[in-house]
Amino acid sequence: MNVLYKIIGFVFMVFFAWGAIVQYNDPDAFLWITVYTIAAIVSLLFALDRVKYIIPLILGVICFIGFVYLYPCDFQGFDLDDGDIKTVELGREAFGLLIIAIVMFFYSFRLGKKLKV
DSSP states (O other): OOHHHHHHHHHHHHHHHHHHHTTTTSTTHHHHHHHHHHHHHHHHHHHTTOOOTHHHHHHHHHHHHHHHHHOOTTOOOSSGGGSOHHHHHHHHHHHHHHHHHHHHHHHHHHHHHHHTO
16 A cells, blocks of 8 residues: 555544544543544554455445434534534534544545455
């Protein structure tokens, strides 16, 4: 695998691991620590060229569905000063899932392209 893609995998592994760490004080911490940890593990496996394209594809679809489900009808931004705390938290969680989905789709596309699928 190209060195650039390995670096991308390791960088996102660090970002997602950090995302898991900062969830410790969230009301539903276990769920979000699990989500970000899984994304970090898949990123590590991508960087080590140890994952098949279907795994990030499935994870990306699940995260995108989660994004659509959680996206608040009255999105008010990411800052607590922007609006209702519940709406802001839902927006943050939804966009976190969207970021994971985009990265997973990138991994899947790259791995599928490598296999000529």
